[in-house]
Amino acid sequence: MRYVILRAVLSASFAGPIMARVPDPDPDAKAARMEAQMTDDERLSVVWGYMPVPSRKGPAPTPPNIKPTAGYFPPIERLGLPPIFETDAGLGITNPKGLRPDGFATALPSGLALASTFDVALARQSGAMIGSEARSKGFNILLAGGVNLTRDWYGGRNFEYLGEDPLLAGVLAGESIAGVQSQRVVSTVKHFALNSQETLRHSIDAKISEAALRESDLLAFQIAIERGQPGALMCAYNKINAVHSCSNDWLLNGVLRREWGFKGWVMSDWGAVHGPEDMLHGLDQESGAQLDTQVWFDKPLRATLGRTIARQALSTSVKRILRSLNAVGADEAIVETPIDFPAHAAIARKIAAEGMVLLKNDGILPLAASAKRILVVGRYADRGVWSGSGSSQVTPVGGVVIRAPYGGSPYLQVAGFQVVMPSSPWEELKAQLPGAQIDFDTGYAPEVAAVRARSADLVLVFANQWQSESIDHPSLVLPEGQDRLIDILAAANPNMVVVLETGNPVAMPWLGKARAVLEAWYSGQMGGAAIADVLTGRVNPSGRLPITFPMDPGQAPRASPPGLGLLDDGTQQLAVSYTEGADVGYRWYASRSQTPLFAFGHGLSYTRFAYGALKLHAGKDYSATFTVSNVGERSGADVPQLYLVSRDGKPARRLVAFDKVFLAAGETRTLTTKIDPRLLADWSNAAWTLPGGQYGFALGTSAMALGPVQSVRVATRRFKGTNVSESRR
Template sequence: MSDIARRSALALALAAGIAGSAHAAEPVERPWMDRSLSPDRRADLIVAAMTDDEKFRMIRADFGQVKEKGPNPPGALNGAGFIPAIPRLGLPFLNETDAGLGVTRDGSDHKGAISLPAGLATAASFDPAVAHAGGRMIGGEARGKGYDILLSGGVNLTRDPRNGRNFEYAGEDPVLAGTIVGAAVKGIQERHIVATVKHFAINDLETGRNTLSSDIDPVALRESDLLAFQLAIAKGDPGSVMSSYNRINGTYAGEHDWLLNKVLKQEWGFKGYVMSDWGGVHSGAKAALAGLDQESAGETFDKEVYFDKPLRAALASGEFPKARLDDMVKRIMRTLFAHGILDDAKRDPVAYEADRIVARNALEAGAVLLRNEGGLLPLARKGQSVAIIGGHADKGVLAGGGSSAVADVAGDPVPGLEPTGWPGPVRYHASAPLEFMRKLGGKVSFDPGTDPAAAAKAAAGADVAVVFVTKWAAESFDTPDLALPDNQDALVEAVAKANPKTVVVLETNGPVKMPWLDRVGAVMEAWYPGSGGGEAIARLLYGVTAPSGRLPLSWPKDEAQLPRPAIQGAGLNSKAKPADNVDYNIEGADVGYRWFEKTKREPLFAFGYGLGYTSFAYSDFAVDKDAKGNPVAHVTVKNTGKVAGADVPQIYVTASGAATRRLAGWAKVALKPGASRRVDIPLEPLALARYDDKAGRWHVAAGSYSVKLARSATDVAGEKTVTLGESFPVVKAP
């Protein structure tokens, strides 16, 4: 019997006697297993049947990975977290895994997994369907490997392009990020897996993350980072939210009553549970009363297991009421019932090759063509020699590091790269661009790029040179600058001097400085490309599919353009002391493209920017209102070029007297040559609103609003004015 089958059998055995529970007329041994009841009622029933010891067992998860002093308990899958079974109640063991881009631990089939490209690539698709498909993919793999809870749903905004975890997230705009992550969460949970939106909140730097205070005005926070979380939760209905490591205005996120109780649970109506990050708990009763529901791996990462003896003592003294303990457990149990974790024992084997196609498609939708002088791309399928240079393109594509790094089912083709320890190891996915470019093109050669002179010689002997450059980033540190490492600028300069028909493919965490930009023919941002990345890059370069990604973040010229030109203590293994406080009031809610507009700075590439292999024209732009009085933009998009492609018309709104515009809507439109389509773009009400702190609600002021049709945040194609009456939009979790 396979491990998957064995685990399914055990889960069924633990739930023995409940098969007839779906029939309300029959006696039910465990009434909480009656699927005809609501998740809330089922949770109430099981909490009422629990002993205090069983309740305390549910509000803490152990570290799931192999312990040094002995084997893991039965049922543990060597993942991020584990909760033992409670057979008396018919509860199976529960396994958690990191899975921002794919399942990071082998699970019950003892194989690696398939990784999506970076979250920024999915966001760059500007297509919720791409995010939804990716969510279903990683949710299905997690379920097939025996997991129940995914630590997946990162929605922290890109306030700084040097943040080491930007590749896990969805960019700088709260409406885009919330929409994309919400779609991914929805896809994950359709596979009967709990998704976890994280890291709540404003964990926008890694340097000093365990101690720094993210200082920001509460209104600005609501209109930026919290808006992204609010939309992701409303659109995705995650079972869990993970509190972040950092402090917010001096208070740890896991002890933040305003954040967890007032905003998340009361105002937004979140019915799931709040888990801590690993090592993010600092107290027992204080954290529990502030809204934290579950401590994660406290025996390994916290100073002590605060949700065991300290919380039991607080319960005995009356400091911590029994009703709050019951609420914590009910939230966890309701989530498990609501998302099918306790009802569906079926776990299908992982379809790795089909999943690799999902990952490939995501990068094809999200790679961004930044430059293409003289139509250098796409490459010719015949009669053109190509020299591929650098980036281990003969072996695979780079992955980001830290807890989200996926061990590819095909192995690591470039082992031993430093750092080999945390937050490494540095990993590559075995999807080699060279292999797929040889299948699609004519004469294709390879040079490792370790010697700029040799690379230049190889480039001079080819019709076109394609240089792959990389910059590794990871959880737990930020890069101190935007420069490419390892003398790669000199490599590109040498190749471009030898052959002006040079294409640069970037495998990075986001923006980098490009001093050679004007001397190369084309540049494509491939982010961290994922398990299907090599094939996707080849198909994009050769025009099998056309690039259609748009930047989900602004691309600065250099660090001086950022709100904080330097990050104190940044860098891998830096010995410098991190800042105690980070002042986000500098930009407040004006993150990214709004910061550039507010300060009248011109980025290298604007938010929403991206090229393709065809051209599009807009006509008949109009704005009216739907039956509820909400504004809707309309535009006809026509493919005026010679190849098929996809365009992303974007709608930005500026209220009368406002300093900056806001993305309020967009559409991803795929068209064949000569085809046109009329598209309707509803505008997000919260993009039109400001938060009224005194009244405690969102407020759309009566008046006129400028509505701009644009190709990017700075490339406006048309403008209309719409007059709106006063309204108070409300967005709550389902």
């Protein structure tokens, strides 16, 4: 949807210094020349590396004075190859265990917040910002590009990713990857594939049919790879149909390389390698090797070369790595440079504000000028905003204000910290509303807070739900009695607004008692300011839900994580059948005529929008044209969503196009959107198949709020990739 136009304005909209991409004119030839000059020792040094950070297995055997980061590969100075420094992740440049004294970076909002913007240009801009900070800090590989679909509402890493729809997730991930690589930094795309839960993530066997996988998770990855051209792909811990992801010949060699033509390299997740034969099955590089049972791609691989593994396999893997470094200019020597942190903070604030989703509003927002006494309630709302934890955890500029250890599994003992970012909603509200008296209460004693609430004109309740890598959150209930706190406050003062800081959906038994609900997600280092921007009306909310909020756990395909409570120590074996197949998220609810609490795509504004007649075209290409009008009194942004709702009389529900359009009050704009034929098709007999017949489409404001259906006749087609060959009946 007007993606070419959006790309053209990105450089102008990026507040930081964009480095011109310096691609090699022939990266494959350059890689081949360099690889041919290497010794076997040098080749092996490129295909395995350590994480230069002490772990539960002891210190990393890396040279002294190597900066702590996610991964390190030594330079080959005689060939001009610089050291490879890898860093996490897609929400900013991380500082493992806080070991780097200068390890602060711009902390962006969560992936779900970015997904909620539905903004292609903003995704590209955020990637360019992170890439520029990576390069400025001396890193040339960014372990970003998370595109795993949200199949289950409880997934511990859902907050890092981009929601439940393959089109939305694939497009935004692809644009973010392209932004990263514009800064001479290689980006990964991860975790390939079906890394859908954290419970027993090292041993879970994800069972799914090929057709369902192609139409859902793999389609998201395919779109992201096409759009972003990532230099690397990270395989996952889990098995897929009984074969480990990082050992999966069908997935890595068959689908990824032979079918999709992927030219980059495949790196393992940290501790996901199972033997030197993984190289034959498509794996090129062993990452974080000290977390594996042994360094498989060193002595064990050397011992098999020329025997069970052809020497050419090692050469091919090395050339893939060198080729991707060459292609984006990441093979150039890195000179660390200053970072314009204030400019980057402005980007973080913009993403946070545009990603917030106004779930409910009876007119109380934006905050009325008549509210002179406001009580802010909620743990740490006076200090900052909550963050998700794990390998994506960023140390924000200025440092964190709260870092409380969580404990638990071996992973959480070293990486599980509840972190609060230094942007106080309470302080920001006081700054933006200088004429109001704004008090604060932690809510620790609900009855005391209720007494204070009775004398306020308005109560703002901040409720949180902490999420982290390696654990799932198997309840929709807000933790630590927060639902009870909200109930007590609602009884004391009916003028109550709830602000949610969560990494997943939550239940809202108090929804009928709240006058407004704002989903702020994990909003990054400028989150408090962005929350105040939306509450006061400085920013008109335009976020839309990238995931469905179920009414209760029983509505979902799985009510709780399979294997819940079992220790992920490598001894457990668990198969999970994804019986919903390609009906992920909103498609699942639509297929069962279930009404969720809040639907995918839902989100309110302080203005109103209207759509004109939908016109469809189905010839060689597929497209739709319609108008969007701002019929309210405020300027604002809308996210029109086009869904396939039927195929030849059979009901369907698939997002096939979306856009984000900013309109002044009274403004009307005509939009034309292209439709990827894969979104209309089924995977059958090794190809995409479009059954001929009448296809129905509807514009809507969510997957469950659709306008009139318009139909167009579509001819029968079979095709691979996006090269459509037509065969009419």
